[in-house]
Amino acid sequence: MGRPDKAKRAAIARRRSDAIDLRLAGVDWLTIARKLAADPAINSDGVAYPQGYGIERYQKGQEPPTDEALIHAACRDVRKALDERRTELNADVDEMRQLEADRLDRLFFVAYKKAVRDQDLTAIDRTLRIMERRARLLGLDKPTKAELSGPGGGPVHVEHATADELDALIALTAPDAP
Structure with a gap:
């Protein structure tokens, strides 16, 4: 055939x-x-x-x-x-990811040179931001583990709760909660 x-x-x-x-x-x-x-x-x-x-x-x-x-x-x-279609889309995404990584590399080079040569704190911050963005883009950071626990680190006991009650509980246990 x-x-x-x-x-x-x-x-x-x-x-x-x-x-x-x-x-x-x-x-x-x-x-x-x-x-x-x-x-x-x-x-x-x-x-x-x-x-x-x-x-x-x-x-x-x-x-x-x-x-x-x-x-x-x-x-x-x-x-x-x-x-x-999925294969084509994945190839397009991989290509875009590589293009973005190349752009970040070029920006990093400029910021890094200024940070090291001039010891410019703004350039150092910019360099770190580029590094963070590149790590997120390429998946270099280890995933963070999020765990929800009750009083004293024990289990959370929930029998009946509304969505608002659950949102309030999550807000209380969030790392940046007051």
């Missing part, structure tokens, strides 16, 4: 995008599958959808896929398309 050519890949990408759009619009799986089916006999629009579900069977003149097979194909399509 091999890898589909560029035109087929584009048609498959379009089908997957259409499947996601339909699903987001609240359309049920079987309706999606029939709308995107290759065989006009089962396609809800009565047309042969390019690279639609069951294309191999349609091209061979075989019976169309069962409803269950169509639904499975539509679900698989949406899952694959979402995975591809």
Whole structure:
């Protein structure tokens, strides 16, 4: 069978995008599958959808896929398309993160030189702020552990509480509470 050519890949990408759009619009799986089916006999629009579900069977003149097979194909399509979008998004985020780290490196170099050369307290503060931002961006800081405890370090006993009561309790135990 091999890898589909560029035109087929584009048609498959379009089908997957259409499947996601339909699903987001609240359309049920079987309706999606029939709308995107290759065989006009089962396609809800009565047309042969390019690279639609069951294309191999349609091209061979075989019976169309069962409803269950169509639904499975539509679900698989949406899952694959979402995975591809997630992968692209993660790559974009990684690229942006690297760009921001490079910018911070350039700013750090300028501030660090001034801080060390002139012993300028403002430049030292700016250098530390850049270092803190870079550590947050790249996840270099160890996570802080937050623990809520009752009087004397014991457990907090709550049977019934309103959201306001819980907010007040949290505010009392926050590290920067008065």
